[in-house]
Amino acid sequence: MTKLSDYPMTLTERQPLCNLTAPGVCQFTPTWTESPLLDRIPCGTGGTSYILRFGLPDATKPMGLTTCACLLAAAELEQNGNGEKVDVIRPYTPITTNNEVGCFDLLVKDYGENGWLSSYMCQDLPIGGTIKFKHIDFNVKIPAPFTHKKIGMIAGGTGITPMIQALHAILGKGEKSQQKNSSYKGERGFIDKEKIQKYLPPASDGQDVIIFVCGPPMMYEVLCGPRNEPEVKGILGELGYSSSQVFKF
Numbered sequence: 001m002t003k004l005s006d007y008p009m010t011l012t013e014r015q016p017l018c019n020l021t022a023p024g025v026c027q028f029t030p031t032w033t034e035s036p037l038l039d040r041i042p043c044g045t046g047g048t049s050y051i052l053r054f055g056l057p058d059a060t061k062p063m064g065l066t067t068c069a070c071l072l073a074a075a076e077l078e079q080n081g082n083g084e085k086v087d088v089i090r091p092y093t094p095i096t097t098n099n100e101v102g103c104f105d106l107l108v109k110d111y112g113e114n115g116w117l118s119s120y121m122c123q124d125l126p127i128g129g130t131i132k133f134k135h136i137d138f139n140v141k142i143p144a145p146f147t148h149k150k151i152g153m154i155a156g157g158t159g160i161t162p163m164i165q166a167l168h169a170i171l172g173k174g175e176k177s178q179q180k181n182s183s184y185k186g187e188r189g190f191i192d193k194e195k196i197q198k199y200l201p202p203a204s205d206g207q208d209v210i211i212f213v214c215g216p217p218m219m220y221e222v223l224c225g226p227r228n229e230p231e232v233k234g235i236l237g238e239l240g241y242s243s244s245q246v247f248k249f
Contacts, residue, residue, distance in 0.1 A: 016168050018169050019062075019097045019099050019168075020098075020144055022143075023066045023143065025064040026064045026135045027058055027061065028133050028135035030134055030136050033134065034131070035055050035057070035131060035132075035133050036054065036129065037053070038053045038055050038103060039053040040052050040053070040122070040127065048109055049107065049108065050107075050121075051095075052106045053104070054105075059103075060101065063098060063100070063104050064098060065135070066143050067097075067143065067144040068141045068169075069165075070092060070094075071094065071133050071139065072089055072133065072135070072136070073089070073091075073131050074087050074088065075088055075121075075131055077116060077117070089117075093106075093161040093162045093164075093165055094165070095164045095165070106121075109157070109158070141249050142212075144170075146166075146169070146170070149208040150201035150205055151166075151201075151211075152200035152201055152209070152211040153167075153212045154200075154212070154214075154215070154219075156191075156214075156219050157216045158216070159219070160214075162214050162249050193239065196236070196239060203245055204240070209241075211245060211246045211247070212247050213236075213248050220234075222234050222235065223235050224241075224248060
């Protein structure tokens with residue numbers, strides 16, 4: 001088990017690893033299972049994001065989670081300070097691969113009063129305290145290896161962690177790793193039509209293209225339309241991308 005204190009805090013310092021697992025072998029099942037918090041360290045600048053390391057039910061094995069897939073996390077938290085407790089459930093995507101044995105890591109942003117469970121895990125959950133996790137078939141989004149030759153990614157907020165998972169599968173060493181294009185130079189600003197045209201493969205490349213979109217609801221509205229609607233709207237729709245070319249996480 002890698003010490004969390006030795007874990008690189010920037011993505012550029014991490015070695016991508018391709019270790020793919022078929023659906024159905026994850027240690028977490030549709031039944032809730034408690035896992036202890038093993039460690040918690042700040043990540044990046046600003047003091048609001050943390051890497052949280054949790055133990056696995058079987059400490060001798062990796063998690064066995066499909067790429068790309070998430071877990072459901074739950075905790076019983078007090079509601080509005082009135083003493084009444086309710087189960088708060090949220091999805092989280094691990095950023096570790098199946099090379100990690102006995103534990104897994106979550107990258108979580110503390111949203112304060114706007115993030116009930118995230119604030120609890122980042123600030124209040126003691127080391128050794130437990131969170132309940134489970135994994136269901138619906139949590140498998142799009143399994144790797146990806147068949148498309150040209151993959152674009154648009155992610156924001158909580159949508160970043162599924163892309164970290166996907167990038168491990170695409171860039172990592174292994175029989176099923178895929179070719180990478182490192183031409184992106186880190187331009188900043190809102191994602192608009194001009195940036196999509198500049199950096200992402202065009203819709204005219206046909207079925208070789210897939211664009212992954214993952215982030216807050218407003219991002220879907222602007223870029224591709226609501227995540228629960230297959231039709232592609234917004235900027236990607238205007239640029240001619242079809243529903244088979246856009247995957248809404």
